Amino acid sequence: MVGADRFSAYSGLLKNKSVGVVANQTSRVDNNSKHLVDFLISENITLTKVFAPEHGFRGTADAGEVVKDGVDTKTNLPIISLYGNNKKPTPEQLKGIDVMVFDIQDVGARFYTYISTLHYVMEACAEADIPVVVLDRPNPNGHYIDGPILEPEHTSFVGMHPVPVVHGMSIGEYAQMINGQRWLKNGLKTDLNVITVTNYTHNTEYSLPVKPSPNLPNDTAINLYPSLCFFEGTIVSAGRGTDMQFQVFGAPSLPSKLYPFTFTPQANDGAKYPKFKGETCNGLNLQNHKKLDQLNLEWLIEAYIAYGKKKDFFNNFFTNLAGTEKLQEQIEKGYTYREIRATWLKGLEKYDTMREKYLLYE
Template identity: 40%
Template sequence: MKEQSLKLGIETFLDEGYYKKYLNQNLALLTNQSACLKNLTPSYFALREALGERLKFLFSPQHGFFAEKQANMVASNDEVEPFFGLRVVSLYGPRLKPEPKHLQGIDVVFVDLPDVGCRVYTYIWTMFLVMSACEELGIKVLVFDRPNPIGSQVEGPLLEKEYYSFVGLDSLPLRHGLTIGEIALLFKKRHFPRLELEVIPCRNYKKSQLWLDLSLPWINPSPNLPDFYSALCYPGLVLLEGTNLSEGRGTTKPFTTFGAPYLKIEKLYPKLKELFPEKDWGVVFRPLAFEPTFDKWKGKRCYGFEIHVTKPLKFRPVEFGLRLLKLIKMEYSEFEFLPPPYEFEMEKKPIEILVGSKELLEWLMKKDSLDFDLDLSYTLKRYQLEISTLSLYEE
């Protein structure tokens, strides 16, 4: 018997006739251009065709509706998209949460957004704030689910309240292991009990699957995630945003490349191979030099490495990123943690809100040892027990 192919939440909604319930309602959609059907039709095209002028306007997250803006407080303006003349209301900039005037007359807000499985990726927090606004006004939220491209593995500390920011408004681990629909269910359970929420699941999907297993085209969800491997490395390499190490922005290989002018790659290379043996980590390092065209070290020659993940199921990006930072901090006096601001946080250092755990920050900042001797299992077990009750899919 032939295995049935994956069907995205938006495709389930359209193909199985769910959309007919909404033909007489006023609708808004939180999305960007990277949310597409499997045939690469933009979701909002398909919804407009099915629902006509019931789709009144669009909300856009960080990076803008066309996902062209760079990161870290590069605001997007309200605009009008060119195909249907739909108004686009930006939710990244001076405004992070919809105002009541934006939702006046709206019955349901649809959400169709790609996520990459990491707490720091801000699209889920825009959804969080949309859910908050909708609960306050008695408006339904309907989420079209999509696969988590890096699977169901969970890694990293649970975010502690003192480190809440726009890269974490709720206690999730860095690698959260959920689909965006499951995250919406978790947010409702924890914070929005009065919200009317519906999640349209994917069909023929197992949540342990990686993007490589799904035969789906990769569409950049934001400018600096050009492929699956950049997304897989992201939960660890994003920590470099809080340092003076380049995470590869301004190159063609962001989040799989790292470096700085001060690295001595001929000395660092054997230490990386010793710390991250391929048989245990599923990763190989290729030494290189690169020159970022923008962002950190723009126009300067950086020495570093490209990360080649050879065994995606073995690779643990969060622990990898933490150990990598600790090694370079111990080896190079030129290494620095950057000051704020970062993602609208004006007081705490970026590394603090990225890591989000006091104990782990103390290990990173103070302890002169590469031994990763922190036991995160208790908090993660609690989290995994909680999310198991919300799972929409088999492993």
């Protein structure tokens, strides 16, 4: 049972208060029959504002698309976008809010921006002395940790904390780590309450009932996402503009002998301007690939070699995704996946020891 469904565990924190909600299309209750916002209103909770992350309140905007402020047509509540220029709620936007509820489904990858939104919401609320209630949800990639640890000089909205690419925590556990490690500005701490998931461990299979974003349409895409998202920092498409997002990859310049699967990206929901729009891409179809419990870098390394090891394979975004310049350098120098992974192990061990302090589930 997800945190949002445990109303009796958090109703006392909201009753007779003016409540702000950070939510999107994944914020569902009652076996996904109701949106959290509609549910709270039906329970006579006084909602004043809704804050929306990347992709918007209803989750239909493209990755990276500017989401505008607006009004929810169903409830007439003002919606404030926390994406684009305004990533952190301003003091003005927080006026009149007694408590903030955060309920968004994460997928466990450092570059998935909902945890960055969590950071800024916690920071703004700490500065304004507003308590935060996180309604926890399972992490579908919570069964492992992997990848390079982000280096501070490569901090960005797709990587704000010194954690690996796959962090292995629920969003509630992650909130506790942000607080406990004093990662908020000036070492602030948020008055934080996490409403836990019941009957859950990090190895529990969890199929997401609602797409967490337009380009993660199913369990396979969510599992492959931490590995295939690296292609977003290269000349290769990860399937945006198809209905196989993050389940295929390819590019017109990859050799068809090695990459026999073809797809042609077109504008669609969540990708108005996909890479290689209208062009036939040669690639691989991973829709039937077995579930990963480690990052797969071999697809990336092999594509780099097949492309001819050219300088234009990587773009500047790759370092933001990796959180380090080392990964690109290692691939360009011909390191194997095993050799690269060996350089992560000390950092992963140190991170895992730190992570232990904040875990709420086995």
